[in-house]
Amino acid sequence: MVKEVKILLHHYFYPHQSNNYRAKSLHHSSIVFYIILLFAFQLFFGQVEHLHRGVLGYATDISVENLLSLINEKRKENNLPPLALSAELSEAATKKATDMFVKNYWAHVSPTGTTPWEFISSSGYRYVYAGENLAKDFNTSSEVVSAWMNSPTHRANILKPEYADIGLAVVNGHLNGGETTLVVEHFGSKMAAKDFIKETDEQITYNYQISGTSAQQKIIPLLNSVAWSKTLSLTVTEFLLIVLFLDSLYIWRNRPVRLIGHSLSHIIFLAALLGAMGATGVGVIL
Secondary structure, eight states: OHHHHHHHHHOOOOOOOOGGOOOOOSSSSHHHHHHHHHHHHHOOOHHHHOOOTEEEOOOOOOOHHHHHHHHHHHHHHHTTOOOOOOHHHHHHHHHHHHHHHHHHSSSSSSOOOOOOHHHHHTTTTEEEEEEEEESSSEEEEEHHHHHHSSSHHHHHHHHHOOOOOEEEEEEEEETEEEEEEEEEOOOOOOOHHHHHHHHEEEEEEEEEEEOOOBOOOOOOOSSEEEHHHHHHHHHHHHHHHHHHHHHHHHHHHHHHOOOHHHHHHHHHHHHHHHHHHSOOOOOOEE
């Protein structure tokens, strides 16, 4: 029994005369099977999510507490004071996230022309500086903050010295035909009392900067379709990479004569990789 298993593994994963000196797992038929299996799973998760939205939804590990901690860590690394969590700005961020779900849009300005500053002002926050970051389709707080920090405009918002307060909302819902998590981040500095008094007599020039992300309530469904799809895709990709590496190593050392070339296999293999990586789902910031 052990010998049979060893022969089977040898045939499928190690170049040998029995498999034309190419692991069976890298033959054209096998790679096509991986591609079909991968997309079948993606289709399955998509259909189940569509039919059972209450059971199979978009689960994330994003929280206001973690976002605030990570953002203030980045500010500390750049010798900036921490931002204080503002109830008013958080209310504005929640309203913005809810508005995007209700009106089904993904933008800083709503289809009706409502700007981020109107959400902030309507929450009672009188600002002299204000900014907004948006994000969606991420799985963790660290992914969100990393994406913002890798974007010059979003990074500028997070590290803007003039900001003193921050509001955060993490909201799950249905947008543009799919389940997602929106993260909204509002920054601000309150208007001084003397400036607030002057506002009734003269026009105030507000300084602001846009970027994008929204966050608020955390919903954990029974099955996380995005996580399962991503795990499956990455598993297939890593498996193919390992087998291809072993195959290339064997060819480099032994230089066997194969009856068929390997160009087509590599093309199909790359197509499988692209399909796997494309199915993982990448977060978006605005």
